[in-house]
Amino acid sequence: MTPRRNHLTRVPGLLYGGDWNPEQWPEQVWAEDVKLMAEAGVNLVTVGVFSWARLQPDADSWDFGWLDRLLDLAHRHGIAVDLATATASPPAWLVRARPELLPVTADGVRLEFGSRQHYCPSSPAYRDAAVRLTRALAARYRHHPALALWHIHNEYGDHVQECFCPASAADFRRWLRERHGTIEELNRSWGTAFWSQHYNSFEQIEPPRTAPGPVNPTQLLDWRRFCSDALLDLHRAEKAVLDEVSPGVPVTTNFMSMLKALDYWEWSRHEDFVSDDAYPDPADPRAHVNAAMNYDLMRSLKGGRPWLLMEQAPSAVSWRPVNVPKRPGLYRLWSLQALARGADGVLHFQWRASVAGAEKFHSAMLPHRGTASRGWQETVRFGTELRRLGEIAGSRLRGRAAVLLDWDSWWALELDDHPSARMRWPDLLRPWYAALYERGVTVDFVPPTAELDGYPLVLAPNLYLLDTVTADRLTAYVRDGGRLVCGPFSGITDRHDHIHPGGHPGPLRELFGIVVDEHWPIPDGATTVVRLDGAEPHTELHAEHWSEWIETEAAETVAHYDSGALAGLPAVTRNRLGAGSAWYLSCHLGAGPGPVLDLALAEAGAGAELPDLPAGVEATRRHADDGTGYLFLLNHGPHELRVPLPTPGTDLLTGTEAAGAVTLAPLGAAVIRLPAAQERP
Numbered sequence: 001m002t003p004r005r006n007h008l009t010r011v012p013g014l015l016y017g018g019d020w021n022p023e024q025w026p027e028q029v030w031a032e033d034v035k036l037m038a039e040a041g042v043n044l045v046t047v048g049v050f051s052w053a054r055l056q057p058d059a060d061s062w063d064f065g066w067l068d069r070l071l072d073l074a075h076r077h078g079i080a081v082d083l084a085t086a087t088a089s090p091p092a093w094l095v096r097a098r099p100e101l102l103p104v105t106a107d108g109v110r111l112e113f114g115s116r117q118h119y120c121p122s123s124p125a126y127r128d129a130a131v132r133l134t135r136a137l138a139a140r141y142r143h144h145p146a147l148a149l150w151h152i153h154n155e156y157g158d159h160v161q162e163c164f165c166p167a168s169a170a171d172f173r174r175w176l177r178e179r180h181g182t183i184e185e186l187n188r189s190w191g192t193a194f195w196s197q198h199y200n201s202f203e204q205i206e207p208p209r210t211a212p213g214p215v216n217p218t219q220l221l222d223w224r225r226f227c228s229d230a231l232l233d234l235h236r237a238e239k240a241v242l243d244e245v246s247p248g249v250p251v252t253t254n255f256m257s258m259l260k261a262l263d264y265w266e267w268s269r270h271e272d273f274v275s276d277d278a279y280p281d282p283a284d285p286r287a288h289v290n291a292a293m294n295y296d297l298m299r300s301l302k303g304g305r306p307w308l309l310m311e312q313a314p315s316a317v318s319w320r321p322v323n324v325p326k327r328p329g330l331y332r333l334w335s336l337q338a339l340a341r342g343a344d345g346v347l348h349f350q351w352r353a354s355v356a357g358a359e360k361f362h363s364a365m366l367p368h369r370g371t372a373s374r375g376w377q378e379t380v381r382f383g384t385e386l387r388r389l390g391e392i393a394g395s396r397l398r399g400r401a402a403v404l405l406d407w408d409s410w411w412a413l414e415l416d417d418h419p420s421a422r423m424r425w426p427d428l429l430r431p432w433y434a435a436l437y438e439r440g441v442t443v444d445f446v447p448p449t450a451e452l453d454g455y456p457l458v459l460a461p462n463l464y465l466l467d468t469v470t471a472d473r474l475t476a477y478v479r480d481g482g483r484l485v486c487g488p489f490s491g492i493t494d495r496h497d498h499i500h501p502g503g504h505p506g507p508l509r510e511l512f513g514i515v516v517d518e519h520w521p522i523p524d525g526a527t528t529v530v531r532l533d534g535a536e537p538h539t540e541l542h543a544e545h546w547s548e549w550i551e552t553e554a555a556e557t558v559a560h561y562d563s564g565a566l567a568g569l570p571a572v573t574r575n576r577l578g579a580g581s582a583w584y585l586s587c588h589l590g591a592g593p594g595p596v597l598d599l600a601l602a603e604a605g606a607g608a609e610l611p612d613l614p615a616g617v618e619a620t621r622r623h624a625d626d627g628t629g630y631l632f633l634l635n636h637g638p639h640e641l642r643v644p645l646p647t648p649g650t651d652l653l654t655g656t657e658a659a660g661a662v663t664l665a666p667l668g669a670a671v672i673r674l675p676a677a678q679e680r681p
């Protein structure tokens with residue numbers, strides 16, 4: 001089959017390449033670069049991410065000659081370019097001329113030049129200069145035949161996520177005015193009657209700089225919202241220029257997986273497609289589970305459309321305390337994992353290993369040792385394999401269950417002075433995701449505003465902050481036949497972080513048929529026994545960090561506490577409402593809520609991608625528009641395994657027919673094309 005059209009850019013098939021930083025090298029090296037890129041099957045390179053100082057040597061001069069030559073060279077060798085706007089690292093001349101653009105910490109320290117990402121998101125000086133550079137690049141290269149994609153900035157939120165300088169303060173006040181309208185409304189929303197925090201005017205408000213004690217939580221929550229919006233405004237300013245000057249060329253910016261600082265639901269609305277940077281740690285034996293979770297999120301941000309792995313390390317990174325390389329086969333397996341979860345390309349940081357600078361020990365597609373290195377051999381081998389998979393471009397996969405993710409709730413959950421500081425969104429989410437992953441159930445992430453009808457099961461590991469509109473939608477979903485499973489410390493506050501009156505879980509009380517009498521955090525290191533009722537033998541689970549004294553109103557008890565102060569009280573409940581049911585877990589089952597989720601999965605009829613999947617094998621299925629299926633089988637374990645196949649097909653990696661079962665070597669993989677006729681729609 002010929003490679004399918006790639007929906008991300010005009011480059012056909014799957015995308016393969018990396019950050020190319022030619023400004024670090026003499027031009028003779030470029031010629032070797034493009035020759036080797038062709039050998040490796042590279043078809044897209046990201047150029048210019050940190051080139052500002054080279055492109056604009058001072059306020060009034062530009063140097064595009066080298067970039068002209070570079071783009072021409074790439075084009076002559078059939079390599080398309082993802083051209084960066086180069087705005088993530090403002091040059092020294094600009095910083096010295098306009099020092100106020102440097103970011104300031106909550107303690108009032110102005111961060112110095114000498115690294116990267118040294119800018120205040122609300123600085124007019126930075127924004128004007130960034131927009132000017134973007135416009136100059138767009139005007140010069142919009143018709144260049146190598147240009148396939150615009151890459152705005154780099155990793156918004158990396159290094160600097162907030163700034164406390166006077167410009168940020170002014171911008172925060174503007175944002176608050178737009179959001180709250182009047183100072184009376186702000187006082188109400190922030191609950192400023194508490195601790196005499198009343199404001200007479202917006203001019204009296206400052207960012208939440210370091211203060212003697214706990215800062216107003218709604219001020220902090222609004223600050224989180226503002227900081228995400230401030231960076232997004234900056235991004236949109238560049239995007240607007242590209243859309244105006246270079247219409248028709250897709251635009252993206254590289255996300256940073258599940259990043260707390262940026263509300264990616266909101267951000268992704270402004271992307272032509274989602275791209276992500278992912279650096280799972282080869283030293284972590286569970287890294288692939290976390291990676292799967294992040295990739296599911298990236299796919300979900302634009303409703304299941306293909307996304308791009310914009311950066312990954314070919315082997316070791318250089319920024320961990322200990323940087324373990326990828327053992328042979330791991331790079332290939334983890335690259336295929338991104339494709340298995342909806343990516344249409346695999347790009348890297350970076351193409352050629354640097355010899356100077358803070359990242360000179362970071363791996364690259366072309367390592368310091370050159371073409372004799374193991375890394376290079378893997379680069380070439382995987383490039384060849386990727387070409388065999390070209391036909392999967394544009395195909396999609398859909399989850400069998402949905403996980404609710406709300407940045408607002410995440411930010412509010414992790415504010416200070418809560419019953420326990422251990423309730424962090426990623427820690428609450430991970431055991432739930434891992435349990436689903438181990439059961440082979442692919443999930444989509446959804447925002448609280450999503451249509452849930454298509455999912456038989458919706459999971460909400462935590463919904464600390466919840467408005468009544470969302471609560472009503474969840475209730476309607478269950479009444480109409482949906483299954484909802486919700487974790488503890490949910491339905492607590494409204495959008496201003498004020499406690500819902502009438503007992504927790506506030507607007508979800510009727511839906512779950514329970515009321516929380518008191519939160520009962522568990523000290524570090526201790527656990528409380530939770531026993532699943534009805535199961536034989538009685539399954540024993542362990543709650544960590546969190547439990548709740550709950551009383552059932554309409555719900556039935558599914559599991560109860562069997563040790564400690566809450567012994568005998570319900571721990572997990574189910575409430576049948578309308579045609580569906582709502583499950584409530586009042587504790588954090590750190591080692592995994594799997595046995596509870598099994599009950600909900602069975603009730604919802606939501607199952608694994610493949611039955612009888614051996615432990616350690618990840619299976620996902622993408623579908624092309626014509627119904628052709630692509631079954632990815634990835635063996636993350638150390639042993640050879642046999643995986644039964646649902647129907648015969650062709651392994652695209654080897655070109656051989658596969659029927660009955662396939663054998664996967666340790667770290668081995670298969671991508672089986674399943675004919676449309678035998679696939680589910």
Ligand code: GAL
Nearest residue numbers: 154155277311317318349362
């Ligand atoms: C990313 C960044 C790259 C490079 C890479 C190293 O976060 O976008 O520029 O620094 O990390 O792993």
